[in-house]
Structures are given as structure tokens and as C-alpha cells.
Amino acid sequence: MTTADPALPRPRPLATGGLAVVRRNPLLVVLVAMVLIFQLTTGSFLDPANLSGIATDAATLAIVAVPLALLVISGYLDLSVGSTLALGGLVGGWLAGQHHQSPAVALLGALAAGALVGAVNGVLCCWFGLSAFIVTLGMLTAVRGLAQQLFPLPLSGFGSGFAWIGGARVAGIAAPVVIAALVLAAGALFLAFTPAGRHVFAIGVNREAAHLSGIHIRRTPFALFVATGVAAALAGAIKASVLDSAVAGTSGAGFELTVLTAVLLGGVALTGGTGSILGVLLGVLFLGGLQNGLTLLNVPTFWQQMAQGVALVAGAALACFAPRTGR
Amino acid sequence: MTPPPYTASRRHFLALSAAAALAAAGCSAPENTAASAKPSRSGGTRLTKIGLDYPFTQLPLYSTLVKLSTARAKQHGISLLTTSDNASADTQATNLTTWVARKVPAIVSFPMVFEAAEPLAKAALDAGLIWVTYGGSLEHQSADIRFSFREGGTLLGAAAAKWAQEHLGGKGKIAFLTDDTIELGRERTKGMIDAFTKAAPGVDVVAREQSIDPDTGLSRTKAILAKHPDLNLVLGVTDAAAYGGFKALQQAGRAKDDAKTFVGGQDGSAPSLLAVKQGTFYRASAALAPKDIAAAIVDVPRAVAAGKANPSAQVPITLVQRADTARIDALLAQNA
Numbered sequence: 001m002t003t004a005d006p007a008l009p010r011p012r013p014l015a016t017g018g019l020a021v022v023r024r025n026p027l028l029v030v031l032v033a034m035v036l037i038f039q040l041t042t043g044s045f046l047d048p049a050n051l052s053g054i055a056t057d058a059a060t061l062a063i064v065a066v067p068l069a070l071l072v073i074s075g076y077l078d079l080s081v082g083s084t085l086a087l088g089g090l091v092g093g094w095l096a097g098q099h100h101q102s103p104a105v106a107l108l109g110a111l112a113a114g115a116l117v118g119a120v121n122g123v124l125c126c127w128f129g130l131s132a133f134i135v136t137l138g139m140l141t142a143v144r145g146l147a148q149q150l151f152p153l154p155l156s157g158f159g160s161g162f163a164w165i166g167g168a169r170v171a172g173i174a175a176p177v178v179i180a181a182l183v184l185a186a187g188a189l190f191l192a193f194t195p196a197g198r199h200v201f202a203i204g205v206n207r208e209a210a211h212l213s214g215i216h217i218r219r220t221p222f223a224l225f226v227a228t229g230v231a232a233a234l235a236g237a238i239k240a241s242v243l244d245s246a247v248a249g250t251s252g253a254g255f256e257l258t259v260l261t262a263v264l265l266g267g268v269a270l271t272g273g274t275g276s277i278l279g280v281l282l283g284v285l286f287l288g289g290l291q292n293g294l295t296l297l298n299v300p301t302f303w304q305q306m307a308q309g310v311a312l313v314a315g316a317a318l319a320c321f322a323p324r325t326g327r
Numbered sequence: 328m329t330p331p332p333y334t335a336s337r338r339h340f341l342a343l344s345a346a347a348a349l350a351a352a353g354c355s356a357p358e359n360t361a362a363s364a365k366p367s368r369s370g371g372t373r374l375t376k377i378g379l380d381y382p383f384t385q386l387p388l389y390s391t392l393v394k395l396s397t398a399r400a401k402q403h404g405i406s407l408l409t410t411s412d413n414a415s416a417d418t419q420a421t422n423l424t425t426w427v428a429r430k431v432p433a434i435v436s437f438p439m440v441f442e443a444a445e446p447l448a449k450a451a452l453d454a455g456l457i458w459v460t461y462g463g464s465l466e467h468q469s470a471d472i473r474f475s476f477r478e479g480g481t482l483l484g485a486a487a488a489k490w491a492q493e494h495l496g497g498k499g500k501i502a503f504l505t506d507d508t509i510e511l512g513r514e515r516t517k518g519m520i521d522a523f524t525k526a527a528p529g530v531d532v533v534a535r536e537q538s539i540d541p542d543t544g545l546s547r548t549k550a551i552l553a554k555h556p557d558l559n560l561v562l563g564v565t566d567a568a569a570y571g572g573f574k575a576l577q578q579a580g581r582a583k584d585d586a587k588t589f590v591g592g593q594d595g596s597a598p599s600l601l602a603v604k605q606g607t608f609y610r611a612s613a614a615l616a617p618k619d620i621a622a623a624i625v626d627v628p629r630a631v632a633a634g635k636a637n638p639s640a641q642v643p644i645t646l647v648q649r650a651d652t653a654r655i656d657a658l659l660a661q662n663a
Contacts, residue, residue, distance in 0.1 A: 044553055049556070050550065050554075053550060053553055056549075057545075057546045144385075148384075152387065152391075153597065153662060154596060154597050156598035156601065157598075157601065242545065242574065242578075243542070243545060243570070243571065244574065245598045247387060247541075248385075248387075250385055250386070250540055295534075295550040296550055298533075298535070301536075
């Protein structure tokens with residue numbers, strides 16, 4: 001298969017002019033409006049320190065959202081990322097704290113754990129043809145149980161080396177933000193400029209047609225499952241590093257829904273075949289900014305809950321009525 | 328324990344784990360029912376089995392309690408059974424119904440929904456079994472194991488206020504990381520805020536944010552710091568949330584032992600106890616001893632079976648600070 005194959009759907013470029021971008025990503029308008037409102041009402045939303053905080057918080061979400069978005073575009077789903085995140089953080093922290101391994105070894109251990117979970121998901125879904133929803137839902141529970149069995153007590157005190165993963169700054173920017181930017185760029189380039197990126201769309205649109213077109217309909221989604229597992233474990237290691245602690249039962253609990261919300265808000269269709277990394281970035285920023293702004297406004301708990309729900313539905317409705325991206 | 332999706336996800340998590348974190352930590356349930364302990368028909372008999380139904384299996388305290396309770400039970404020739412409720416009230420009801428049907432002689436249950444547990448407790452008593460309510464009281468029960476959850480908050484709030492008077496001259500800024508979703512959290516929150524504001528009225532309360540897990544504690548405190556970089560105190564309804572606040576302050580450039588900063592929480596969780604012991608600005612935790620709880624889990628049903636008067640137990644909560652090294656070491660050992 002070559003990039004010139006006319007049978008494959010052609011992904012849209014990331015941006016073809018400001019108006020086109022806005023039309024395809026109406027969440028951008030909502031995001032800008034939200035930022036303006038929060039800035040006007042709090043006076044500190046756009047402070048560099050606050051923006052840095054939002055970016056750092058949203059980084060782990062973005063790191064997982066990118067490969068998950070690719071997976072959803074290809075017509076699959078991974079609901080096990082919350083538990084994989086916990087396992088990754090625990091394995092990394094355990095290697096760094098209990099076994100005094102270098103940060104690199106600890107990180108590799110975490111990533112290996114995530115890759116293993118992703119590979120199991122991938123084999124069961126792509127080669128055995130089992131439902132991704134059921135398989136990854138099962139893995140969500142199974143991996144959580146495994147993590148609790150292996151690490152029944154909280155881990156903490158991972159050392160200054162491991163703290164570097166989440167706490168280092170590169171050119172003044174927090175390391176997790178740099179990693180997230182790299183993941184976002186890699187995801188966007190992959191989708192826009194590689195044959196495999198087109199295959200992702202093709203598989204998501206019509207798996208059988210893609211197969212008949214000569215596309216490996218198992219290999220690409222399998223790789224995306226592994227990438228999603230690795231990304232979740234990386235996010236877990238970052239969170240464990242930032243907090244210098246990890247708890248098997250609660251780390252990453254509910255994260256799968258948060259990241260899926262970001263992906264869907266960004267315009268990625270749950271049915272597969274459409275979506276963009278720019279949309280995912282907007283979804284991530286929207287969630288991060290909304291939470292932060294409500295905190296700055298000191299909105300009471302239950303009003304926050306209601307405001308978030310309403311904002312999400314509004315964002316999703318906008319995304320729904322916008323022109324589809326990616327095909 | 329954790330918040331919303333930044334919406335749906337975190338709210339969902341909260342619903343389950345607010346109760347979890349707090350309860351696990353040893354808070355108890357609404358005390359709105361008359362605690363009329365009824366003598367068990369199995370009084371005077373020797374127990375061979377106790378069923379421990381602790382629903383929040385995702386919490387570290389679960390493993391600790393099972394381990395310590397099993398060891399304690401073994402000392403008395405008793406085997407300990409456990410349920411796996413996964414923080415689900417429905418699953419809990421099913422498991423308890425099974426135990427009653429199987430006639431497990433003594434059941435120690437921490438009901439997720441106290442009102443829903445009444446018929447189960449009544450069925451157990453009617454079947455001649457011992458029912459011990461953990462974390463509160465039911466109308467139908469043999470005895471109970473209680474915790475004063477408001478007292479933990481009060482101890483923490485009072486200690487923080489005293490510190491603010493001594494080190495900040497009664498001025499400064501405080502943020503509370505609270506829980507308003509369940510009765511247990513509300514009680515702890517009330518105890519903490521009331522005690523602090525009463526004893527340190529000159530300290531400005533700049534935020535009161537829902538947070539029971541470290542991740543939320545971190546992000547909320549970061550946001551608060553963006554608006555109030557001179558924040559002095561963070562008090563948490565759980566140690567987990569407070570630990571997130573502790574990390575946020577450090578990441579904002581606060582030295583670990585900053586003399587003008589105070590963080591405190593409730594639970595006595597290991598990372599927080601270590602931070603207290605190391606002399607950081609994480610200065611206090613209102614802690615329950617897992618060993619005391621485990622002892623009550625075994626000893627209260629034994630006392631009921633033996634026909635003792637007033638078999639119920641009140642597990643004490645204490646505030647640990649840097650000077651309490653021996654107490655911290657003992658708590659850490661129990662959590663090891």
C-alpha cells in the first residue's frame with residue numbers, strides 16, 4: 001500500500017486556514033469563550049503559573065488521549081487505561097523506591113507493564129476478534145485486581161531520581177508537558193503523513209473494505225493497543241513521580257472515562273473513521289481549563305458538578321453538529 | 328480519593344471512594360439510629376468463624392485490616408472470612424444475604440447504606456447470628472464498633488489553629504480540602520472547619536474545595552496557589568488529599584520545612600506519616616490505629632458470644648505530630 005492509493009480515505013490536514021479549523025472544531029470557540037469568561041471573572045486564569053498548572057495537569061490526559069483517539073478512529077476502544085495507569089505508576093515506583101533502580105530502568109519497567117496489558121488487549125481484540133468493549137472492560141478489573149494483589153499497600157518515597165520524570169523542566173517547561181507535546185505532534189504527523197495513519201481511518205470506516213484493499217487490519221490496531229497501554233503506563237509513572245506515591249486501589253480510578261470524554265469531545269467518533277489530533281488537544285484543554293476555572297471561582301462542589309455536566313453536553317453537541325474531520 | 332472529568336469520571340469515583348477514603352480511614356456512619364444492642368442468642372458459645380464484610384476493597388486499609396484481623400482471630404482459634412464487595416452496595420447485600428443463609432456465626436459489617444442494612448441485620452439476628460455494625464449503629468444489631476469521625480476533624484482543626492496563632496500571629500490564608508458528598512465526609516469537614524475558624528478567626532479562608540484523593544488535592548491546590556501564592560495552610564479531609572496539597576506547595580517552590588506553612592490531614596496514611604516524621608511542613612495527621620480496629624473486629628463479636636455486658640467498642644483517634652515519633656513508628660509498622 002502506498003500513500004498514493006486512491007482507495008483510501010484521505011485525512012484532512014491539521015489546518016487549512018483559520019475558518020476551516022474553527023468550522024471543523026467548534027469546541028475551539030467554546031474553549032476561547034471559556035478562557036475569556038474565566039479570565040474576566042477570576043483575573044488570574046491566564047497567569048503563567050496557572051496556565052502552567054493546567055498544562056501539567058492536562059499533560060497526562062493528553063499522553064493517553066492521543067493513542068486512544070487513534071484506536072477509537074480505527075474502530076476499537078480501550079477502557080483499561082485507568083488500571084494500566086495505576087499498574088505503570090506502581091511498577092515504576094516499586095522499581096525506583098524499593099529496588100533503587102535508576103529512573104530509566106524504573107520507567108522502562110513501567111512501560112513494559114503497560115505494553116504487556118496493551119498486547120493482551122490487542123491479541124484478544126484483533127486476532128481473536130473479541131469485543132474491545134468487553135475485553136478492555138474485563139482488563140480494567142483484572143489489571144486493577146493484579147495491581148492490588150501485587151501492591152496492597154501504598155508506595156511512596158521513590159527518590160529524587162524518579163521525581164525527575166514528573167518534576168524536571170526542559171527550557172522552563174515541565175517535562176510532562178514536553179512529553180505530551182511530543183506525543184501530540186507524533187500523533188498528528190502519524191495521522192496526516194503516513195500510510196499507517198491512513199490505514200487507521202480506513203479500518204475505522206470499513207474493516208472489510210480495508211482488508212480487501214490489502215490493509216493489515218490486525219497489525220495496525222494491535223500496535224495502537226500496545227501504544228495505548230504504554231502511554232497509560234507512562235502517564236502513571238509521571239503521576240507517581242509528581243505525587244511521590246501511588247495507591248493500587250485508587251490511582252487512575254475513573255481515568256478511563258475522563259480520557260474517553262476528552263477524545264469524544266474532540267470530535268472523534270465512537271463508531272470510528274473520523275477524528276483529529278487537534279480535536280483531541282482541544283478536548284483535553286477544555287476539560288483541564290474547565291476544572292481549573294471552576295476551582296478558581298471557588299464554585300461550591302455540587303454547582304461545579306452541574307456546570308461541568310452542562311458544559312460537556314454543550315461541547316459534545318457542538319462537536320456532533322460540526323462537519324466531520326478525517327474523511 | 329478522587330473528582331470529576333474532570334467530570335463524569337471523577338464524580339463517579341467520588342461517589343464510591345469518598346465513602347471509601349473516609350470510611351476506610353475510620354470514619355463512621357450517621358449516628359441517627361438508636362443503638363439498641365440486642366443480646367445474641369448464641370451468647371455464651373465459643374466462636375469459630377467471624378465474617379468481616381468491609382466493602383471498600385480498593386483501599387490500602389482493607390489489606391491491612393484483613394491481615395491484622397486474621398492474625399488476631401487466629402490467636403483465638405477463629406477463622407476469618409471476608410467478602411469482596413468492590414465498593415458496591417448491591418454486591419454487599421448479596422454477600423451478606425449469602426452469609427446469613429450459610430449461618431456464618433458472627434458478621435462484622437460496614438454497611439455502605441445503613442438503612443439498607445437493617446433488614447439484613449434483622450435477618451441475621453432472627454437466625455441466631457451475631458451482627459456487629461462497623462462504623463455506626465443499626466437498630467437491629469448485637470453490638471457496634473464506632474469511630475468519632477468529627478473528633479478527627481476537630482483535633483486537626485484545633486492543632487492547625489494553634490499553630491497559626493503561634494507562627495503566623497493569627498493571620499494568614501488557609502484552604503480546606505473537603506468532602507460534602509457523604510455524611511462521613513461532612514462530619515469530618517465540619518469538625519475541621521469549625522475548630523479552625525473558631526480558634527483562629529483572623530486567618531482568611533480562601534478556598535474550600537472538594538477533594539479526597541491526592542491527584543485532585545494536587546490540581547486544586549495548584550489552582551488555589553495561582554490565585555493565592557501566599558497560602559499558608561492546607562487542611563485535608565483525608566491524608567490523601569492533603570498529600571496532594573503538600574506536593575502542590577512543594578512544586579510551587581515552597582521548601583519542605585518552610586516555617587510559615589502547615590499541611591495536615593486525616594487517616595494516618597503511610598506517606599503522610601512519613602512526611603510528618605521527616606519534619607516537613609506536613610505537620611499533623613488525625614490517625615486511627617489499624618491494630619485497634621482489627622482488635623475490635625475480633626473482640627467485639629467474641630464479647631457478644633461470651634454474653635458480656637456492653638460489648639461494643641469505640642476506637643480512639645489521635646492527632647500525631649512530629650514529636651510523636653514512637654506513635655508514628657507504631658502506626659507505620661501496622662501499615663507495613
